[in-house]
Amino acid sequence: MAITFSNKKNMPSHLSYYLDAVRFFSAFMVFLYHIKTISLGPPSVLKLIPDKGHFFVILFFVLSGYVIAYSTYFKNKGAFSYVVDRFARVFSVAFPSLVLCCLFAFFYSVSFKDELTNLLTNVLFLGQAGTLELYPFWNQPYWSLCYEVMYYILFGCFFFLNGWKRIAAITVAFIASGPKVILLLPCWLFGVWIYNYRDAIKVNKYIAITLSFLLPAVIILILVKFNFIYVLKESSVSILGVFHNKAGFSSHFLVDYATAIMFSAHIYFLRFFEFEWYGFFKSLIKIGSKVSFTLYLFHLPLLKFQEVILGQSSQSKFSFLIALFVIPIICYLLSIFTDNFQSTLKLYLRNFSERKVKNI
Numbered sequence: 001m002a003i004t005f006s007n008k009k010n011m012p013s014h015l016s017y018y019l020d021a022v023r024f025f026s027a028f029m030v031f032l033y034h035i036k037t038i039s040l041g042p043p044s045v046l047k048l049i050p051d052k053g054h055f056f057v058i059l060f061f062v063l064s065g066y067v068i069a070y071s072t073y074f075k076n077k078g079a080f081s082y083v084v085d086r087f088a089r090v091f092s093v094a095f096p097s098l099v100l101c102c103l104f105a106f107f108y109s110v111s112f113k114d115e116l117t118n119l120l121t122n123v124l125f126l127g128q129a130g131t132l133e134l135y136p137f138w139n140q141p142y143w144s145l146c147y148e149v150m151y152y153i154l155f156g157c158f159f160f161l162n163g164w165k166r167i168a169a170i171t172v173a174f175i176a177s178g179p180k181v182i183l184l185l186p187c188w189l190f191g192v193w194i195y196n197y198r199d200a201i202k203v204n205k206y207i208a209i210t211l212s213f214l215l216p217a218v219i220i221l222i223l224v225k226f227n228f229i230y231v232l233k234e235s236s237v238s239i240l241g242v243f244h245n246k247a248g249f250s251s252h253f254l255v256d257y258a259t260a261i262m263f264s265a266h267i268y269f270l271r272f273f274e275f276e277w278y279g280f281f282k283s284l285i286k287i288g289s290k291v292s293f294t295l296y297l298f299h300l301p302l303l304k305f306q307e308v309i310l311g312q313s314s315q316s317k318f319s320f321l322i323a324l325f326v327i328p329i330i331c332y333l334l335s336i337f338t339d340n341f342q343s344t345l346k347l348y349l350r351n352f353s354e355r356k357v358k359n360i
Contacts (some may be wrong), residue, residue, distance in 0.1 A: 010074065011070055011074070012271060012274055013276075014273075014274050014275055014276060015267075015270060015271050017281075017282065017285050018270065019063055019066070019067065019267070020285050020286070020288065020289035020292075021281070021285050021288065021289075022059065022063065023060070023063055023288075023289060023292045024285070024288030024289060024291070024292040024295075025056075025288075026056040026057075026059045026060055026063075026292075027056075027060075027291075027292040027293070027295045027296040028288075028292075028295065028328075029050075029052070029053070029056045030053050030056050030057065030141065030296060030299075031295060031296075031299045031327075031328070032049045033049065033050070033051065033052065033053030033056075034053065034141075034299060034300050034303055035049065035303060035320070035323050035324070036049040036051070037053075038303055038304065038307050038314075039314065039315055040303060040306065040307060040314055040315070040319050040320055040322075040323045041315060041316070041317065041319055041320025041323065042315060042316065042317055042320065043315075045317070045320055046320075054249065054256075055259055057141075057144050057249075058184075058187050058256045058259045058260055058263070059259070059263050060144065060148075060296075061144075061147075061148070061151075061184065061187040061188045061191065061260065062187060062188070062190050062191040062260050062263045062264055062267070063191060064148055064151070064188060064191060065151070065187075065188040065189055065190060065191025065192040065193075065195075066191035066192070066194060066195050066267060067191070068152065068155060068191075068192070069155075069191065069192040069195040069196060070195050071085075072155070072159055073195070073196075078160075079156065079160040080353065082156055082159075082160065083156065084346055084349045084350060085346070086149075086152045086156070087345070087349070088342045088343075088345040088346045088349065089293075089342060090125075090145065090148075090149060090152075091345065092338045092339075092341040092342035092345055093293050093294055093297050093338045093342075094122075094123075094125075094142075094145060094297065095123065096334070096337070096338060096341070097136070097139060097142070097297045097298055097301070098119055098122060098123060098136050100298065100301055101136035101137040101138055101139050101301055102115060102119055102136075102137065104137055104138055104301055104304070104305060105137035105138075108308075110137060115137060117134070118134050118135070118136055118137065119136070121134045122134060122135070122136050122142060122146070125145065125146045125149040125150065126146065126176070127142065127143065127146045128143050128146040128147060128178070128180055128181055128248065128249075129146070129176060129177060129178045129181070130178040130179075130180075131178070131180075131246045132178075133248055136301075137301070138300060138301040138304040138305075139297070139300050139301050140300060141296060141297065141299075141300055142297065143248070143249055144249070145297065146181070147180075147181050147184060147188075148188070150173065150176070150177040150181050151181075151185060151188045153173050154170060154173050154174070154177070154185070155192070157169035157170045157173055158170060179243065179247075179250075180246075180247055180248050180249070180250045181250075183247065183250040183253045184249075184250050184253060184256055186257060186260065187256050187257065187259075187260035190260045190261065190263075190264040191260075191264065191267075193264070194264045194267060194268045198268065198271060201268075202272065203269065203272050204272070205272060205273045205274065205275075207269075207272075208269045208270065208271075208272035208273040209269075209270070209273040211265070211269040212265070212266050212267075212268075212269035212270040212273065213266070215262070215265040215266070215269070216262040216263065216265060216266045219258065219261065219262040219265075220262065223258060228258075229255060229258075232252070232254040232255045232258060233252045233254070233255055235254050236251060236252045236253050236254045236255065237251070237252075239254075287332070290332070290335050290339070291328065291331055291332045291335045293335075293338075294331045294332075294334050294335040294338055295328060295331040295332075295335075298330075298331050298334055299327055299328075299331060302327050302330060302331075303323060303327065306319070306322060306323060306327070310322075
């Protein structure tokens with residue numbers, strides 16, 4: 001049977017702003033991580049940046065699952081609107097980033113044939129399908145978008161279809177996604193689950209704030225104190241066997257599950273602790289939310305370009321300051337363009353659909 005739209009309830013404002021803040025913080029931490037990996041700055045400064053870029057991508061997956069479940073259940077306007085909204089949101093940032101990567105690739109004399117293959121594969125978000133590991137030129141973070149788009153498709157098939165159509169569509173999507181992408185699907189689904197079962201355990205605000213921070217802390221303590229991170233990594237390798245070397249960013253999937261569970265518990269209980277903490281930061285959070293996706297998808301090619309331009313000076317304090325301040329500003333300006341592009345895409349697709357219906 002088809003999914004019903006019941007128990008609609010708006011997201012509390014304190015949680016909405018918090019999720020926006022976490023989204024920007026995660027994007028910024030990935031950005032800092034790549035500043036470190038490229039060595040854009042003196043070692044004395046770079047050593048202060050944590051080596052946890054992948055950790056924050058998993059937070060993105062949980063956030064994405066939660067927000068998509070919320071927007072689909074609460075704001076549902078049908079399958080067509082779901083497809084248009086997801087396509088416009090993703091493509092408005094992904095396509096310009098691919099164009100920029102192609103320009104850099106051609107400028108640095110990369111094989112036209114190879115880059116064209118990269119472009120066509122990644123514009124369809126199939127760069128990580130099966131055992132493929134195709135990234136746009138200078139833009140490895142694009143891998144997570146290939147994963148996420150497949151999760152959107154799987155969720156849409158499950159939510160809007162029923163019967164044999166649902167089974168057939170999900171089967172095709174599973175095959176197209178491939179094992180690497182499916183391995184991290186539970187991380188995304190944790191976000192969906194904590195939204196769908198948001199009232200399964202109700203607590204007062206004092207217990208909520210305690211559990212929201214205590215549970216993740218306990219999980220981290222257990223993982224670190226008893227060296228469970230190593231155990232989970234080794235277990236991941238053991239389970240995957242010979243496929244481990246081809247699993248890419250899914251190679252330590254059990255660690256990612258632990259991360260997703262920790263963050264899901266944090267979000268779940270924080271919802272019950274309603275407080276207007278964001279008053280002073282409201283404008284900053286809105287700006288951060290606006291730029292987070294663009295920052296995530298554009299920062300690495302821009303950092304790489306900076307590294308090439310500065311050459312021997314790339315490890316100076318001046319280089320670090322340029323990376324830290326100038327590139328986020330560039331990404332913010334790009335986000336103005338991508339937002340307008342998103343609105344244009346939505347308008348065009350809806351008008352095109354209406355014309356098609358009238359002509360039938």
